[in-house]
Amino acid sequence: MTDLHLPWLELAIVFCLVGGVWVGRLRNPHVARNWALVFSGLALISAVGAWLDFDFLDAVQADDSLHLLYHMAGRELLVMDELSAPLLPLAALLYFLVPLATLQTKVRRFSFAWNLVSEAIVLAMFSCKEPWGIIGLLAIGTIPPYLELRERGKPTHVYIIHMTLFILLLVIGWTFAEIEGIGRIHTLWVIVPLLGAILVRSGIAPFHCWMTDLFEHASFGTALLFVTPIAGAYAAVRLVMPIAPDWVLRSIGLASLFTAVYASGMALVQTEARRFFCYLFLSHSALVLVGLEIVTPMALTGALCVWLSVGMALGGFGLTLRALEARRGRLSLTHFHGLYEHTPELAICFILTGLASVGFPGTVGFVGTELLVDGAVEAYPYIGVAVVIAGALNGVALVKTYFILFTGTRYTSAVSLRIRRRERFAVLLLASLILAGGLYPQPGILSRYRAVKELLHERESLAPSPTTPVEPSHSEHHHAEGHE
Amino acid sequence: MTFLGLCVILCPVILLCILGISSLISRRLPETVTNRCLQVVMVVGLSASTLMLLMMLSMVDPHVPIELGNWVTIPEYQFHIKLIFDRLSIPFVMLSYILCGTIFQFASRYMHREPGYNRFFTLNAVFLLGMVTTSLAGTIETLFAGWELVGLSSALLVAFFHERPAPVRNGLRVWCVYRVSDAALLIAALTLHHFGHSDFEKVLGTASWPAGLATVSEHEALVVGLLMLLAAAGKSALIPFSGWLPRAMEGPTPSSAVFYGALSVHLGAFLLLRISPILVKSPLLCVIIVGLGLSTAVYATIVGRAQTDIKSAICFASLTQVAIIVAEIGIGLRFLPLIHILGNGCLRTLQFVRAPTLLQDYRQLENAIGDRLPRLTGFWDSLLPRGMRTGLYRFAIERGYLDSMIDDYIVAPFVSVFRWCDRMERRWTDYLSGGKSRESDQVDGSGSLEEFL
Numbered sequence: 016m017t018d019l020h021l022p023w024l025e026l027a028i029v030f031c032l033v034g035g036v037w038v039g040r041l042r043n044p045h046v047a048r049n050w051a052l053v054f055s056g057l058a059l060i061s062a063v064g065a066w067l068d069f070d071f072l073d074a075v076q077a078d079d080s081l082h083l084l085y086h087m088a089g090r091e092l093l094v095m096d097e098l099s100a101p102l103l104p105l106a107a108l109l110y111f112l113v114p115l116a117t118l119q120t121k122v123r124r125f126s127f128a129w130n131l132v133s134e135a136i137v138l139a140m141f142s143c144k145e146p147w148g149i150i151g152l153l154a155i156g157t158i159p160p161y162l163e164l165r166e167r168g169k170p171t172h173v174y175i176i177h178m179t180l181f182i183l184l185l186v187i188g189w190t191f192a193e194i195e196g197i198g199r200i201h202t203l204w205v206i207v208p209l210l211g212a213i214l215v216r217s218g219i220a221p222f223h224c225w226m227t228d229l230f231e232h233a234s235f236g237t238a239l240l241f242v243t244p245i246a247g248a249y250a251a252v253r254l255v256m257p258i259a260p261d262w263v264l265r266s267i268g269l270a271s272l273f274t275a276v277y278a279s280g281m282a283l284v285q286t287e288a289r290r291f292f293c294y295l296f297l298s299h300s301a302l303v304l305v306g307l308e309i310v311t312p313m314a315l316t317g318a319l320c321v322w323l324s325v326g327m328a329l330g331g332f333g334l335t336l337r338a339l340e341a342r343r344g345r346l347s348l349t350h351f352h353g354l355y356e357h358t359p360e361l362a363i364c365f366i367l368t369g370l371a372s373v374g375f376p377g378t379v380g381f382v383g384t385e386l387l388v389d390g391a392v393e394a395y396p397y398i399g400v401a402v403v404i405a406g407a408l409n410g411v412a413l414v415k416t417y418f419i420l421f422t423g424t425r426y427t428s429a430v431s432l433r434i435r436r437r438e439r440f441a442v443l444l445l446a447s448l449i450l451a452g453g454l455y456p457q458p459g460i461l462s463r464y465r466a467v468k469e470l471l472h473e474r475e476s477l478a479p480s481p482t483t484p485v486e487p488s489h490s491e492h493h494h495a496e497g498h499e
Numbered sequence: 500m501t502f503l504g505l506c507v508i509l510c511p512v513i514l515l516c517i518l519g520i521s522s523l524i525s526r527r528l529p530e531t532v533t534n535r536c537l538q539v540v541m542v543v544g545l546s547a548s549t550l551m552l553l554m555m556l557s558m559v560d561p562h563v564p565i566e567l568g569n570w571v572t573i574p575e576y577q578f579h580i581k582l583i584f585d586r587l588s589i590p591f592v593m594l595s596y597i598l599c600g601t602i603f604q605f606a607s608r609y610m611h612r613e614p615g616y617n618r619f620f621t622l623n624a625v626f627l628l629g630m631v632t633t634s635l636a637g638t639i640e641t642l643f644a645g646w647e648l649v650g651l652s653s654a655l656l657v658a659f660f661h662e663r664p665a666p667v668r669n670g671l672r673v674w675c676v677y678r679v680s681d682a683a684l685l686i687a688a689l690t691l692h693h694f695g696h697s698d699f700e701k702v703l704g705t706a707s708w709p710a711g712l713a714t715v716s717e718h719e720a721l722v723v724g725l726l727m728l729l730a731a732a733g734k735s736a737l738i739p740f741s742g743w744l745p746r747a748m749e750g751p752t753p754s755s756a757v758f759y760g761a762l763s764v765h766l767g768a769f770l771l772l773r774i775s776p777i778l779v780k781s782p783l784l785c786v787i788i789v790g791l792g793l794s795t796a797v798y799a800t801i802v803g804r805a806q807t808d809i810k811s812a813i814c815f816a817s818l819t820q821v822a823i824i825v826a827e828i829g830i831g832l833r834f835l836p837l838i839h840i841l842g843n844g845c846l847r848t849l850q851f852v853r854a855p856t857l858l859q860d861y862r863q864l865e866n867a868i869g870d871r872l873p874r875l876t877g878f879w880d881s882l883l884p885r886g887m888r889t890g891l892y893r894f895a896i897e898r899g900y901l902d903s904m905i906d907d908y909i910v911a912p913f914v915s916v917f918r919w920c921d922r923m924e925r926r927w928t929d930y931l932s933g934g935k936s937r938e939s940d941q942v943d944g945s946g947s948l949e950e951f952l
Contacts, residue, residue: 170932224928231938277920284917287939313575345942351664356614363523375651376644382571382578385640389576392689400686407682414654414674422661439525446523457571464573 017074022081023065024093024142027107030057031135039128048114051127055111058134062107069100070462075469093142097466098252101323101459102141106244109330110134113236116334116441118341125236126166129159133237137244146189149253153216153246154182160233160241169232177215177225184212185250192258197477206263209255213267217247217304218297220274230293235340238289239333243326245300248318251307252470257477261310268308272391272401274301279408283415288336288346291416295332298409299325299372302402306387310474312467314390319463320383321374324452328371328380331445332413335365339420342432348416351423357432362421364442369413371449373406379452382460500554503547504565504582507592508635510544511628518621527617534607537620541600544631548592551584561586562707564637581637583699585708587772587837591634594841598761598848599627605852606753615659619751622659626652626754630762634769637699639688642773646684646734646766650677653763656754657747669746672902676743680733684770687726694719703776709833713776720780727774728788735767735821737795741802742902744818748810755810756851760817761844768824768840775833785829792826798899805895809854817847 034054041047069077076096078085084092095103110130117125133156140152157178164171188208195201213219218226230238256264278298285291303325306318338361339354340346355362367378374384384406392399434442452459517536521528528536555561563584571578603623610616629648636642654677658670691702694715704711713720731737736744736759747759758764771778771788778785796819803815820843827836853860865872880888897903928936 170934170936172933173928173931173936176931224924224931227924228928228932228936231936280913280917281920284914284921287942290939311575312573316573316576345939347942351667353662355661360523360525370651376647381644385578386576388685388689389692392693396693399689403682403685403689406685407678410678410681411671411675415671418658418661418667418671422658423664423667425662443524460571460573 017072017077018080019065019068019072019077019095020080021064021068022079022083023061023068024079024095024103024138025081025083027058027061027065027103027138028093028135028142030054030061031110031131031138034058035128035131035135038131044122044127045119047127048117048122051114051131052111054131055107055114055134058138059104059107059111062103062138065095066100066104069095090145092145092148093139094144095142096144097462097469098319099141100466101462102244102249102326103138105323105326106137106141107134109240109243109326110137112330112334112441112445113240113337116338116438117236118338118435118438121341125234126159126163129163130236130240133159133240137240137246140246141244141249144253146192146254149250150182150185150189153185153250156241156246157182160229160237163233163237164229167232167234170228173228174225174232177222181212181215184208184215185254188212189254197258200260201258206259209259210263210267213247213251213255213304214270216250217245217271217300218242218274219267219270219301219304220277223274223278223297226297227290227293230289235289235333235337238293239330239337242293242296242300243330243333245303245322245326248300248303248307248322251304256307256310256470257474264308264310268305268394269398271301271304271308272395272398272405274298275305275405276401276408279405279412282412283408286347286349288340288348288416288420291348291412292329292333292336295372295409295412296325296329298405299329302387302405305391305402309390309394310471311390311394312464312471313386314394315467315470316460316464317383317386317388317390319466320456320460321380321387323459323463324374324378324380324383325372327445327448327452328368328378331364331368331442331449332372334441334445335361335368338434338438346420348419350419352420353422353424353426354432355421357426357428358421358434360434360439360442362417364446365421366414366417367446367449369417370410371453373410373413375410377450377453379449379456379459381453382456383463386460500551500563500584501565503551503554504563504584504635506547507544507551508582508631510540510547511624511631514540515621515624515628518617518624522617522621530607530611530616533617533620537600537603537607541596541603545593545596545600548589548596552589552593555584555589560707561589578640579638580641582635582641583637584635586834587708587769588634590837590841591769592631594844595627595630595634595762598757598844599623599630602753602757602848602852606751609753610751615661619656619659619754622652622656623754623757626656626758626763630766633766639691639699642770643681643684643688646730647681649763649766650674650681650734653677653747653758656758657750659750659754666749669743669749673743673747676733676740679740680730683726683733684730687723687730690719690723690726694723699773703774708773709775711776713780715777715780717781720777721784724774724777724781724784725787727770727777728784728791731767731770731825732791733767734770735764735825736818737767737791737822737825738798738899739901739905741795741798741818742898742905744814745806745811745898748808748814752810752851752855755814756848759814760847760851764814764817764821765824765840765844768821768828768836771825771828772833772836775828778828779831785831788829789826790829792822792824792829795822796826798822801891802895802898805892809857810851813847813850813854816850817843 038047038051076094078091079093114127136152136156143149188205191204215222275298278294282291282294303318303322306314371378371380374380388402391402565582567580569577570580610619625648629645632645633642654670654674657673658667660666703713733740748755799815799818799822803812806812824836824839
C-alpha cells in the first residue's frame, strides 16, 4: 500500500477536533471566530496537501504515513483514493469559507466550535472506505444540526424522524449485507433498506421534507454545510453502488430524475430565499445521483464532476444568500429588493455561482453537466431529456431570484451594506475557482474519470460470481417475502 | 490562417477578460480606457476577419477548418473545439464586428456617465464573444456554448435599467424563452450524439457550405431539424415566441439595435442556414419551416402596424424580414437569405440608432418640404370591412394574444400544480411537527438589519 508523505488526513481531522475543543471554551464570539478560522484554515491546508500529495504519488489508494489509527483500531480507517481526493479539499474549503464570511452581526448566532466538529466528521467520512466507519460517521454527523435546533428552541420532529429512519435503514441494510456476505446476489432485506436510506439522506422526493425543514429552522450556515458536501451521494457510492443490482440503481436514478424536475419546479414557486435555495440544491443533488446510478463511464464521470461543481457553486451561492440575509434579514421573494447598487460584488458572485451550478459555458459545471446529460440520454433516451428540462427550470429560477434580490427597485439604506473585506476574499476565491475550473477543465475531468474506473472496477470485483450463487431456497424465500 | 482565425476568436475573449476582471475586483476602468480597449479589439478582430476573407477569396473551395484540439478528452467523450471559416461564417462574423464596433462607438457617447457604463460594455463583450463563437462553431457543443452566451447577455441587457421593475420583468421573460430555446438546442445536440454525430463536418458533409450532403436519414433529419427549428424560433422570435421581442426594447437603444435589430434576432436563421444540408433531407421539415416563416411574417407585419413606439415598430419590421428569411431557407434558397440577413441587419441597426432622434428628423423633413408629412393609408384599409379592421387592430394591439396564451395555457397551470405541491408539503411537515412548521411564512421583507439597528 502506498503511503502519503505526511499524515495529512489525520492532521486535518486533529486540527478540527482540537480547534472545536479550544474554540468551544472561548467566551468572546469574535475571538472564537478568529480561532475557528485558524483551525479550519489549517485543516484546509492539510486537505489540499493530501490532495496534491496523492496526485504526486499517482497511486490508486494511499494511506496516512503515521498509521496512528491502524495501531489503535487494527485496520487502516483513513485512506485516500481518486474519489475522495478532491472531495476533502472541497469540504474543507466550504467549512473555511462559512466562518470567514460570517458577519460581525451574526457571530453570536453561529456555533464555530460545532462547525469545527462537523468538519472533522465530514473529513473523516470522506477519508473512510470502511462501511461501518462510514455508517457511524454519517450517523454522528446528524447530531450537530440537531443540537443546534434544540439549542435554538426550534421544532426538531421532522429532522429527527427522517434522520432516525436513515440511520436505522442503513444499519439494517448493511447488517443483512454482512450476514449474506459480500459478492453474492443480495436479497431485498439488504437492498430495500439501503435504497431507502440513500433516498432519505439525499432528499429524494418524497423524503426531502427534512431538508426544507432544516433550512427553515437551523442557521443558514449550519444547514448549508450539512447538505452541500452531498454525503448521501458518498454513501450511495461506497455502500450501495458496489453491491446493488442494476434494477436498484435504475430505481434510484429514476426517483432522482423525478426529484430533479420536481425540485426545480418547486424552486420557481418559492416565496422565501432559503426555501428557494434548498429546492435548487435538491434538484442539483438529485442530478448527481442520476448520474451515479447510470453505471456508465460517461454518466459517472459527469456525476462526479457535477458533485464537485455543485458543491463549489451552490456553496458559493448559499454563502451569497447568507451574506444578503445578514444585511436584510430573511429574504422574501414576493417583492423586489434592489440590492445591486449596494453590493455589486455579491450580485456578480450570485449570478456566477448560480450559472456555474446549471453548467453555463466557461464555468466549472459546464463540461460535467454535458457529460451527465449525454450519459443520461444514452441510458434513458427519452426520460433523460428530463435532465435538460430540470437544468432549464433551474436556470430560470436562479435568474428570477437574481432579479428579485438585486434589481427592480432602488433600495435606500441608512447604513452601509457594502461587501466586507473577508467576504470579498471569499467571493474572489470562489469566482477564481469556478472560472479556472471552467476554462481549464481537463485535469479535473481526467481525475474524475480515473475515479470512475476505480469504482467500476470495484463494482465488477464485488459483483456476484456466476459460480457462487446464493442458495436458491434462501434467496427465493427472501424475494418472496420482499414481494409480499 | 490559423493565426488570423485565432485573432478573430481571441479578440472578444481578451475584451471580456479586461472588462470582466475589472468589474469582478471592483476596479472600474475609466471611460477613455474602456473606449480605447473597445476600439483596439474591434479593429484587430475586424482586420483579421477581413484578411481571412481576402485569403479565402483566392481559394477554389473557401472552407477553412481550424482545429484547436480537444478541450476535454476521455476515452468515452471528447469536447472538440473547431472553428470553421466558410461562406456562411465569415460574413456573419464580419457583420458582428462591424455592427458591434459601430454600436460600441455610438454607445460610448450615448451611455456617457451612466452608472452602469462598465456593466453595459461587459455584457456587450459577452454578446460579441457569443456571436463570434456561434458563427464560427465547427461542433455542436461549441455552437451551444456561444448560443448560451448570447442568451444571457441579451436577458441581462434587457434588464439593464434595473432600478425599474418593468425592464426586469421583461428581461426575465426573454430569459425564459431563451432557456426553452437553449433546451431545444441541447436536446438536438444530444439527439445528434445519439445518432452518432457531433462534428458538423461529419453530420453535414465535408464539402464547403452550402454544398454539404448530410449523413443522416430522413427520420433523423426531421427529429433533429424540428428541435433546431424550435431553438431557432425562440432565438428569432418566431411564432409562438414573438411576444418577447417588443419587451426586449426596454434595454438601452444601442443594445436593442445590435441585438434585436441586427444580430441576435438573425441567429435562428443562421442556425437554419448552418444545418441546411439536414433540412434538404426532409421535405416535411421544409414545409413546416416555410409555414412558420410565412405565418410569422404575416403576424409581424399586422402587429407592427399598430405599435405606438418607434422601437417596437422597427423590431416588428425586422421580425417580418427575419420570418421571410426563414421562409426563404425553407424553400431551399441559401445565398439569398444570407444576403437578406446582412441587408436587414445593417438597415435595422441604422434605424434603431436614429430612433431617439426620430421627431427631430421628422421636423427637419417637414421644414424642408414646408408642410406636414403626408399620412399614408394602406391599400388594404379600403378593401377590408370595418369589423375586420377593428378585429385586426385588436389583434395587433394585443400582439396576437401570444403572451396571454403562453401565460394562460403553460405558465398558469405549471404554477398551480407546483403551488398545490407546496401546500401538500406544508400539510405534511405541519403534521410531522405537530404544529406550524414554516418560519418562512412570517417573512415579509420588513425585518431588515437596518431596522434592527
